[in-house]
Amino acid sequence: MTVTVLGTRGSVPVCGEKYRIFGSATSCIRVVAHDSGRDEGSSAKESGKGDAAQVEELYLDAGNGIVGAEALPHSHISILFTHMHIDHLLGLPFFKPLSEKGRRLDMYAAPREGLSISEAMDRLFSPPYWPLGIGAYPADTYMHYLDKSFDLGAVHIDTLEVQHPGGSSAFRLSFKDMSLVYLTDFEHTGADMEKVRNFVKDTDLLIYDGQYSLEEYDKCRGYGHSVPEVALELLSGTGFKKLLFTHHAPDHDDSFLLKWEEKIKKSCPIASFARAGEVIEIG
Numbered sequence: 284m285t286v287t288v289l290g291t292r293g294s295v296p297v298c299g300e301k302y303r304i305f306g307s308a309t310s311c312i313r314v315v316a317h318d319s320g321r322d323e324g325s326s327a328k329e330s331g332k333g334d335a336a337q338v339e340e341l342y343l344d345a346g347n348g349i350v351g352a353e354a355l356p357h358s359h360i361s362i363l364f365t366h367m368h369i370d371h372l373l374g375l376p377f378f379k380p381l382s383e384k385g386r387r388l389d390m391y392a393a394p395r396e397g398l399s400i401s402e403a404m405d406r407l408f409s410p411p412y413w414p415l416g417i418g419a420y421p422a423d424t425y426m427h428y429l430d431k432s433f434d435l436g437a438v439h440i441d442t443l444e445v446q447h448p449g450g451s452s453a454f455r456l457s458f459k460d461m462s463l464v465y466l467t468d469f470e471h472t473g474a475d476m477e478k479v480r481n482f483v484k485d486t487d488l489l490i491y492d493g494q495y496s497l498e499e500y501d502k503c504r505g506y507g508h509s510v511p512e513v514a515l516e517l518l519s520g521t522g523f524k525k526l527l528f529t530h531h532a533p534d535h536d537d538s539f540l541l542k543w544e545e546k547i548k549k550s551c552p553i554a555s556f557a558r559a560g561e562v563i564e565i566g
């Protein structure tokens with residue numbers, strides 16, 4: 284499973300040289316699940332047997348980190364949305380595969396504030412806010428209700444509803460014996476932490492909301508975000524193998540995050556702050 288960090292920023296995109304290391308674009312993670320033992324050249328088409336493994340290409344959120352993502356030519360693309368806040372959607376109209384005729388895209392999200400995924404999308408991507416609805420792009424798009432548990436090819440997805448204004452979904456992706464948990468836009472206060480601890484248990488890679496410092500959190504309770512130091516305490520003993528904090532606050536520039544990361548690593552050497560462009564191979 285190959286994981287690429289495409290967008291790390293929370294709330295709003297930023298720009299400038301001081302964001303070069305950790306990134307300026309909002310939330311998006313790309314996951315490609317492929318059978319590394321199989322020669323990609325020996326496809327079903329060539330063998331004529333129709334038994335080749337489908338390459339699953341998943342995007343977790345579509346903040347503007349998704350802009351410029353190069354999708355594989357024959358993969359099955361799915362986009363899973365944690366929720367419908369604009370920082371998690373704003374790159375979608377610029378996702379290249381949407382403009383490819385004959386390309387199929389499946390999108391999944393839980394209903395939010397009484398709106399299904401297609402109703403929420405239509406509300407945002409329509410005049411006068413945007414000239415074109417997502418359904419008007421050349422690709423074939425299919426919007427789906429997010430089930431608690433489902434399969435995309437050989438990738439199994441479990442979801443968990445977590446604490447955030449208006450709600451947010453956490454995802455656990457399992458492929459063969461590998462797993463990844465994406466848990467952002469989540470606040471520990473009032474959350475059922477036992478459920479969260481079970482959800483992240485023994486995962487290979489945990490990508491977790493790290494928006495606020497301890498000092499900032501005092502002024503931002505109820506905004507729906509977490510604190511790395513608190514997360515390390517609450518998740519202690521859950522057995523994750525690697526931890527990336529993401530959804531960086533807009534004013535957390537490279538020098539701020541580098542200093543903070545150094546401190547975090549002293550208590551948890553397998554934790555770091557997500558960097559745009561970072562690629563993690565699992566398995």
Ligand SMILES: [Zn+2]
Binds near residue numbers: 293310370
């Ligand atoms: Zn967000």
Ligand SMILES: [Zn+2]
Binds near residue numbers: 366368447468507
């Ligand atoms: Zn949010």
